Amino acid sequence: MGPKKRVTLKDIAEKTGYTINTISRALKDKNDISLKTRKHIREMAKELGYVGDSAASALRSGKTKTIAVIVGDISNPFFGSQVRDIELAARENGYTIIIYNTGEQTEWEKRAILSAYSRRVDGIILCPVQENKDNILLLQKLGVPFILAGRYFKDMETDAIVWNDIKAGELAASHLAGLGHVNILYIGGPLYISSGTDRLRGFRNAHREKGIPVNENMIRITNITAGASGEAILQVLREGLPFTAVVAFSDLMAYEILYTLENHAYDRYTHISIVGFDDIREKILFPVNFPSIRCIEDEAETCVDILMQKIHGRKNSPSVRFLDVELRLP
């Protein structure tokens, strides 16, 4: 069962007596080949088990019908389900996706971009690490159609599709404030990530509106990788800060925070109020419930649609598309 010879157009040509050319176009159902011939050729192709060689066709046509999706961490179910939705949307457009994991590291992100480009992908969906802009400049230099997803650069002209994260932050904090909380802890992602900045801004906005002062010490900026929010909440506990509610940057971080609080049996924190983001419970049914901010539009489909427009040259000026969000109650 070694590496078998592939069936090529040539093989079909020899079997049928037509030329490679005719075979190629017959299999693409071009109407300048007679119906009868097309049918005949199609049958023969099937019989021989012809599959086609996208490397060859990519080389000649310059099109691969592939888009690259570059994200921080597919093991995160939020990204995971986004990727799955993107795969479905892409498939409907006749595209397959290839996935790269950056581990939220700029260097890996760069490698991913280069690898994708080398593979001649027709377009790229990128959830950028955002430590700096180099990789975006690289993308622009290469001239691949691309769109940022989930995060964007305020001072760069690129296509992007993101949540209205300011509103998201506002919703989270004002919900807790509405419950009577005045000591709300914020555990959020790095400020170089746009959602990091924006959600925090929303958090502040909500405080201002409700006339609650923000205690800067209650704002904790952490990594968004696993373990970081647990560390952060432990530190807060050590410092003995008197919080009664938490805004967590993602549901996953919220779970981790609850886990940590529970495991350290600080009974006064066991019935803490918490709000997360992503509404992961929409996808996966977990037995622990808390309010979560979610996007009420179809991110994946919109994202793929816009990218398709770019790929087909039906879109010129870059624009950031903000998606609306809401608070989902338990």
Add this chain to the structure above:
Amino acid sequence: MGPKKRVTLKDIAEKTGYTINTISRALKDKNDISLKTRKHIREMAKELGYVGDSAASALRSGKTKTIAVIVGDISNPFFGSQVRDIELAARENGYTIIIYNTGEQTEWEKRAILSAYSRRVDGIILCPVQENKDNILLLQKLGVPFILAGRYFKDMETDAIVWNDIKAGELAASHLAGLGHVNILYIGGPLYISSGTDRLRGFRNAHREKGIPVNENMIRITNITAGASGEAILQVLREGLPFTAVVAFSDLMAYEILYTLENHAYDRYTHISIVGFDDIREKILFPVNFPSIRCIEDEAETCVDILMQKIHGRKNSPSVRFLDVELRLP
């Protein structure tokens, strides 16, 4: 910012005066090109921003340095983290991965295989749907190196890497029996999936060993897609079966079961004993804890290693590799 012209070997050749051939080999650091020339060419390539075209090189060399990973659902964090680990292992071998989602549907699985083959992937890692063997026969006919992961066919000679699922089922059931439970509910995946059969067999083995009779009505076979286990447990509740413990086919299903029990406030079930599989909490920290069966070997790395052996022709006779498992207590 339209589709820019790619920098090719030819461009570098013209700039430097060498032939395309020399450029190609210099960039691959072949030692039949003088060090000085190599350095010169490398610098020029960098200056021009040369990236290379894997479609072209794949066409000629027959190698893409790509492996396809075909799984049921990447939004499932267990698969997600497996895929991430595979990506890392593959990368260390100089390979990138492309991912396909089957949604546990045979037809999609077939399309994924054909698409991967068409892309000339060097190898395929497949977690098979197992409704029938057609797709495996297809893979064998195509002659691509492939390995099954997580599931295998008892009556087919293929490479596979799976858990010792019989032991896994035994561990789960005997743990609960050891706690004194005699009415243990089993909610598991379809029997055409090898882990479905094997874990159930383990479940029965444990009962036999402990001298507990198996009530066939307590064995519920469901889909492994989201929502199915919730349905199953509801049905059990409706029937009023007197279970005091549950073996759930995956942690995700266990969560869903707990969620459903909680939401229906059947107080006699709120402190039910449950055991899951996958030990998802190893990856993601959740505030709800129960014992889980996990694999104590490095699945992803082993899987990629074996596939690499196959790709490089260093492995002939197919074999199933069983990985050891253990019970992780809360």
Add this chain to the structure above:
DNA sequence: TTGAAAGCGGTACCAG
């Protein structure tokens, strides 16, 4: 409606 020929951008192989 079909055929012939020229590439796409690399790599393999042999010559010098």
Add this chain to the structure above:
DNA sequence: CTGGTACCGCTTTCAA
């Protein structure tokens, strides 16, 4: 050490 040349399998263009 470097150059020449064929060729991977398909698509494109032009001719018949």
